[in-house]
Amino acid sequence: MSRPAGIGTVAREWGRLGVIGFGGPPAHIVLLRQLCVERRAWISAPEFEDAIAVCNLLPGPASTQLAIYCASRVAGWPGAIVGGAGFILPGLTIILGLAALFLSGSSPEWARALGSGGGAAVAAVAVRAGVDLLGPSWLAAQSRRARWAAYVAAGATSAVVVGPWLVLVLLGCGLVELAIRRGRDIAGAIALLAAAPATGGWGALAWTAFKVGGLSYGGGFVIIPLMQADAVSHYHWMTSAQFLEAVALGQITPGPVVQTVAVVGYAAFGVAGGLVAAAIAFSPSFILVLVGRQRFDRIRTDASARAFLEGAGPAAIGAILGAAVPLAGALTEPWQYGVLAAAAVALLALRRSVVLVLLAAAAIGLVLMWAGATIPG
Numbered sequence: 001m002s003r004p005a006g007i008g009t010v011a012r013e014w015g016r017l018g019v020i021g022f023g024g025p026p027a028h029i030v031l032l033r034q035l036c037v038e039r040r041a042w043i044s045a046p047e048f049e050d051a052i053a054v055c056n057l058l059p060g061p062a063s064t065q066l067a068i069y070c071a072s073r074v075a076g077w078p079g080a081i082v083g084g085a086g087f088i089l090p091g092l093t094i095i096l097g098l099a100a101l102f103l104s105g106s107s108p109e110w111a112r113a114l115g116s117g118g119g120a121a122v123a124a125v126a127v128r129a130g131v132d133l134l135g136p137s138w139l140a141a142q143s144r145r146a147r148w149a150a151y152v153a154a155g156a157t158s159a160v161v162v163g164p165w166l167v168l169v170l171l172g173c174g175l176v177e178l179a180i181r182r183g184r185d186i187a188g189a190i191a192l193l194a195a196a197p198a199t200g201g202w203g204a205l206a207w208t209a210f211k212v213g214g215l216s217y218g219g220g221f222v223i224i225p226l227m228q229a230d231a232v233s234h235y236h237w238m239t240s241a242q243f244l245e246a247v248a249l250g251q252i253t254p255g256p257v258v259q260t261v262a263v264v265g266y267a268a269f270g271v272a273g274g275l276v277a278a279a280i281a282f283s284p285s286f287i288l289v290l291v292g293r294q295r296f297d298r299i300r301t302d303a304s305a306r307a308f309l310e311g312a313g314p315a316a317i318g319a320i321l322g323a324a325v326p327l328a329g330a331l332t333e334p335w336q337y338g339v340l341a342a343a344a345v346a347l348l349a350l351r352r353s354v355v356l357v358l359l360a361a362a363a364i365g366l367v368l369m370w371a372g373a374t375i376p377g
Helices: 007-020 025-039 045-057 062-102 109-120 122-161 163-182 187-192 202-214 220-234 240-252 257-301 303-329 334-349 354-370
Strands: none
Touching (some): 007 025, 007 062, 045 062, 045 257, 109 240, 109 334, 109 354, 122 240, 122 303, 122 334, 122 354, 163 220, 163 303, 220 240, 220 257, 220 303, 240 257, 240 303, 240 354, 334 354
């Protein structure tokens, strides 16, 4: 059983996690386990592991949902709101400040050099994220590996080809797997998902943010292909180089990777856009946990939920891998391809930390600026 704590304790502890939570979902899970299971004994180890499993079945950022759930177990629904905010707000504040610096039309050359260097490594980060997910997903597929491969291929191809409609492919793969398991016709359900904003404006930003927070499966990095086509090609809120910088900023700041959407929102409509995009992207996580936290055991064992994820999950992994193609294609200078190659070796062969590799790539960009290299505008 959990041992309830006060709201002040939740605000302090989850705020601390929001400040030191570098390294993405794996690091967040370790920090939450250390706090809630090992140090404070608020949650039992089996319940914590079950919560991880359920959060991985839900759409949206799993580590954020886990943070909200743990806070709710410690201090009820007020704890969920305070803990979730504490986990998200430090990194969101930092990333909006950095967005103001890096996306400014008059940003200094050293800032552009750092962004261009870090952004050059982003495609390798996408491949690393996808590769890390492939092995466990393949092992879990067992008797359905032919369909698993088809879903991965569909996701990878869609990330390169269909742009903002990738979300339909992810959902479609999940619904197809569900239909195969249950023998039902779900073509009509897929068609209903096509009602997305076709023009720019606040509605378009809201749709992009909702896709990121409410319709993404397979880990934090799947948000990249979901955002890229909207932000760069479809609505022209930012350039390809700026999008690469946004992804790099999301990786090197503390807290959930999904806060990258705030940079896209900032590029579209300034600080207000960043705050609105973040609010929309994170709202589904709060709603899902607050509404469903009493049913986590049932969700974990629900055959329909697992079947849907077993279609959408592999497609999301494919989308993460496929996202590397347009990310690499956004590079404009020869030296950036050299940085990308070095980052690929460091991340895939040497298994170095993503944060350290991105910081090193940014530093290389700064050094090359001093050496007289051309820095993308």
